[in-house]
Amino acid sequence: MRTCRFRRGGRERWGVVEGLEVRALTAEPWAGGLAEGPAYALSEVSLLAPAAPSKVVCVGRNYRAHARELGNEVPKEPLLFLKPSTAVIGPGGEIRLPEASKEVHHEAELAAVVGRTLTRASAAEARQAIFGWTCLDDVTARDVQRAEQHFTRAKGYDTFCPVGPVVETDLDPLDAVVTCRVNGEQRQRGSTRDMVVDPYALLAFISQIMTLLPGDLVATGTPEGVGPIRRGDWVEVEVSGIGVLKNPVV
Template identity: 55%
Template sequence: MHAKGLSFGAVEGEADAGPEALTVAEIDGHPFGELRFTGERWAVADVRLLSPILPSKVVCVGRNYAEHAAEHGADVPKEPLLFLKPTTSVIGANDVIRLPPQSKQVEHEAELAVVIGAAGARRVDRAGGAAAVFGYTCANDVTARDLQRQDGQWTRAKGFDSFCPIGPWITTDAAVDDVEVRCEVNEEVRQLGRTKDMIFDVPTLVSYVSHIMTLLPGDVILTGTPAGVSPIVAGDTVTVSIGGLGVLANRVATLD
C-alpha cells in the first residue's frame, strides 16, 4: 500500500538488507507471468507491506520436524499431516496478532511458506511439485494451544483472525533445502531450526497436497515448525526470519 493506492510491487535489493536499502517497483497487474512495471518506484520505508499474497487457501503441515513432534509427545506422521487456516487469518508484516479471549495460551510457530505459481498444481509428481512453486516467504502459524488440546482437532485453535502472518515478501529465486528457520520474541531466540530437518520436503508436500485438492495460483503451504514453540502475550514482538527470505515481525495485542 502506497500514497497512490494498493498494488503489487517487486522489491529491489538484498532480502536481508534493511528497509532503507530497498525499493519497490510497482507491477502493472499481478505478479504471475511476465512482469510489466508501471515506472513508479518507492522506498520500502515509504510503503506499507501487506501480506504479499491473499491465497484461496492456506494448507498447513503438522509435525513436520521430529523434535517439534517430540516436544508435544506426538509421533512423527507416516504421511504429511494436513490442516487448513482460513484466509481471514492472514495478515502481513508489522500487522498485529490479536489474542482472542477464548484462549489463555497462544503460541508462535515459525515456518517456511511455499507460494504456488501461475500454473497451479493438480495431481503432480515430485518434479511437478517443485515446478509449481512460485516462491517462498516467512510465516507464523499462530496457535491457541489450549484450544487445540481441548478440541482434539485444530480448526478453532489455528483459525482466529490474525493467526497467519505472512511476509514480508515472496522470494522467487531462493534455495530452501537447508536454510535457518528462526523465531525471536522480544529479541530472545525461541526457535532455531533448519529446513533440511523437515520430514517431508517441499516437492513432496506440493505433490501430496495436489493429490487431495487442486492448488490454485497464490495458494500457500506452511511446511511445519521446528521445536521451541512457546507462549506469546500482549506487548510482545514476534520476529520470524528465514535465511535469504527476509524478516517477518508482528506485535501482539489483546483483541479490542
C-alpha cells in the first residue's frame, strides 16, 4: 500500500494512492484511516510531505563508505541527531539555501515512518511498529557542520528535510537501493545492505532514549557520494520500490 498527504482545492487530506489516482482517508493512515469519496488523478492534486512528524531522528555515518569520504570513523554506537519538524517539506518544495552557508550538500536516505508509539523496544518490536518507508534528503550545511563540529544548525534550517513522495508499506528495507541525482546526474547510489546498523536495530536503540510517536520519521543514514547543491539545481532522491522525491534549490 502507498499512502500520501495531498492538497486539493485548498484542503489538505491524507490519502491512499491507487495507480495514478488518490483517494482521501478519514484519518492518518497509521491511525486506521479509511478511504472515502471519489478518486482524483494525481495530476489534479499537490503532494505534500507524507508524514507530519513531531520529530525527525537521524543517524550519522551509518554507511562505512560515507564515513570514510568525510574522513570520519564509524561510531561504536549510532550517532544520533534531530531535525526539527519545521525543516520538513514535500515533493516539489523549495530547498532554500541560507546566507550563512556557502557549501550545502544533499544526503539521500531511506526513512522509516513510525506507526505506533515505541519506547524501550526490542528490534522485533520496532519492526512491528514501523508503518512504512519513504525517501528523505538530509540537506546539510557542510561548512557550518565542519566549523561547529555539531549537527543542529547545519541540518536544522527550514526546508532542509524534503520527504516523499509517498509512504510504501510493502518494502524490504534491508535490500533497497538509495540513489541521488542532481540535474539528472547521478551523485549517490548505495544499497541498504551496507548499513552499519539495520533500521530495526536503529529504531530499538533510539527507543531506549526517546519515545517515538506515530508519524515520526527515522532517517537511516546516507551512502557515499554526498556533494554540493546550488541555486537552480533540481535534486532527486530515489529509493527502489518507493519512487522519486524531486525538489528545486533556490
